[in-house]
Amino acid sequence: MFINIVMKVIDLRSDTVTKPTQQMKKAMLEAEVGDDVFGEDELTNKFQHKIATLFGMEAGLYVPSGTMSNQLALKVLTQPSDEVLIESKGHILQYETGGASFLSAVQLFPLQGNSGKLNASQITSAVRGTYDWEPETKVVCVEHSTNKGGGTVYSLSELRSIKHECQRHKLYLHVDGARIWNAMVATGQKPHEIGQLADTLSICFSKGLGAPIGSMLLSSIKNIAKARRFRKMWGGGMRQIGLLTAAADYAVEHHWPKLALDHIHAKTFAQTIAETSALQIDLDSVQTNIVLFNTGDRTAIEVLDIFGKHGIKMVPFGQSTVRATFHFQIEEADVNRLIEVTKHCFNT
Ligand SMILES: Cc1ncc(COP(=O)(O)O)c(C=O)c1O
The missing domain is CATH 3.40.640.10 (Type I PLP-dependent aspartate aminotransferase-like (Major domain))
Incomplete structure (x- = not known):
């Protein structure tokens, strides 16, 4: 039997991409x-x-x-x-x-x-x-x-x-x-x-x-x-x-109290970037939900392309800089997959 598993897109382009939850929609309707x-x-x-x-x-x-x-x-x-x-x-x-x-x-x-x-x-x-x-x-x-x-x-x-x-x-x-x-x-x-x-x-x-x-x-x-x-x-x-x-x-x-978890996710990802051989990051600059990293010998577009093939979206922030932004609709499982992909693709 053929099972078609649809991979969830991990959208780290911005924290503006979140969609209203059911409870939020209920508050709006009422x-x-x-x-x-x-x-x-x-x-x-x-x-x-x-x-x-x-x-x-x-x-x-x-x-x-x-x-x-x-x-x-x-x-x-x-x-x-x-x-x-x-x-x-x-x-x-x-x-x-x-x-x-x-x-x-x-x-x-x-x-x-x-x-x-x-x-x-x-x-x-x-x-x-x-x-x-x-x-x-x-x-x-x-x-x-x-x-x-x-x-x-x-x-x-x-x-x-x-x-x-x-x-x-x-x-x-x-x-x-x-x-x-x-x-x-x-x-x-x-x-x-x-x-x-x-x-x-x-x-x-x-x-x-x-x-x-x-x-x-x-x-x-x-x-x-x-x-x-x-x-x-x-x-x-x-x-x-x-x-x-x-x-x-x-x-x-x-949602305000949930932001702390986004910051933990951002730091976890930043730490993974720091441990790769192909990407670089200033860990001290990661203070909230945004991660900026340097794409080393590759251009930002090349790095985005590699992440994109694994269903992960980020945005270019210059020739060799990429921005990933964490938000409450990025869950633990998404972060784990992000880390696996980062390790797999950027440890040369
Ligand atoms: C620091 C900062 N100020 C202002 C804005 C503008 O917000 P809006 O997209 O709602 O116009 C943004 C958007 O990302 C921002 O990052």
């Missing part, structure tokens, strides 16, 4: 909804209040994506021609289609940090605006945890030093916390400890937390009122979004 453009979606109002309170911030605005949330932050914090300091690998600089220059008419000034992280002294020497031929530095953006930086996190003391420099130079601090949940699990930091340092904080529910859609901008009541107008202008005013905020709320309640 949501009482209203029209959020009229401010009548009570579930969303409560959820925004709940998350703002969690982070110790005055108000929150649910938005369709992390990109919109970051862009709204820049819009409310800047005037056209201002300058924004950001680490050279920052998402706002690398992956938001040049939105800052188009939507806010600001200039992004990239600083070369360490694994996607800035340090306070870099800010001091980069601030401009004394002379009338210079742009005025207005905002510092940090990513916590980093994406292109490989999932690295800031310590509280690093964040506090950056905040201190911002205050000294009258700059706003924007925290791109697309994966703030992973950062908090990895560091033990409390939401309000981060919230009290940020002028604007962008957080996502659609990454490791596993909600299908949605992010939130957190800030002062005044900034959020302004952001709400621009969200509408940019086509992000939505109607019965209780369906989505119910999923996001479910994700915060039920």
Whole structure:
């Protein structure tokens, strides 16, 4: 008898590939909804209040994506021609289609940090605006945890030093916390400890937390009122979004605690990479759910091809760099298969 065994695809391209669970779908179906453009979606109002309170911030605005949330932050914090300091690998600089220059008419000034992280002294020497031929530095953006930086996190003391420099130079601090949940699990930091340092904080529910859609901008009541107008202008005013905020709320309640396991899986994989002869990795850089590794003599595309033949998907992050991202729909058995394949294919 011929048995056709279908191999499960192990999808490590991103933590955005997760699909809503049955329980999450149930929460969505049971949501009482209203029209959020009229401010009548009570579930969303409560959820925004709940998350703002969690982070110790005055108000929150649910938005369709992390990109919109970051862009709204820049819009409310800047005037056209201002300058924004950001680490050279920052998402706002690398992956938001040049939105800052188009939507806010600001200039992004990239600083070369360490694994996607800035340090306070870099800010001091980069601030401009004394002379009338210079742009005025207005905002510092940090990513916590980093994406292109490989999932690295800031310590509280690093964040506090950056905040201190911002205050000294009258700059706003924007925290791109697309994966703030992973950062908090990895560091033990409390939401309000981060919230009290940020002028604007962008957080996502659609990454490791596993909600299908949605992010939130957190800030002062005044900034959020302004952001709400621009969200509408940019086509992000939505109607019965209780369906989505119910999923996001479910994700915060039920999936946040699961992220620790993703970090263990990432470290296990990273250790296996370190033990191969054909691939290289900086183990210290693996701090959350993201693993960046070097593909040695092969190109990233060649290595992806080899993994692909075994039903394992990752993404290229440069000529000879690959990114694998762990999430709660990667299970123990998947990790075991990943390790077997890695050992088998890359020990030459
Ligand atoms: C650090 C960071 N910020 C912002 C975003 C943008 O999120 P979205 O894809 O929801 O626009 C991402 C997406 O991966 C990200 O990694």
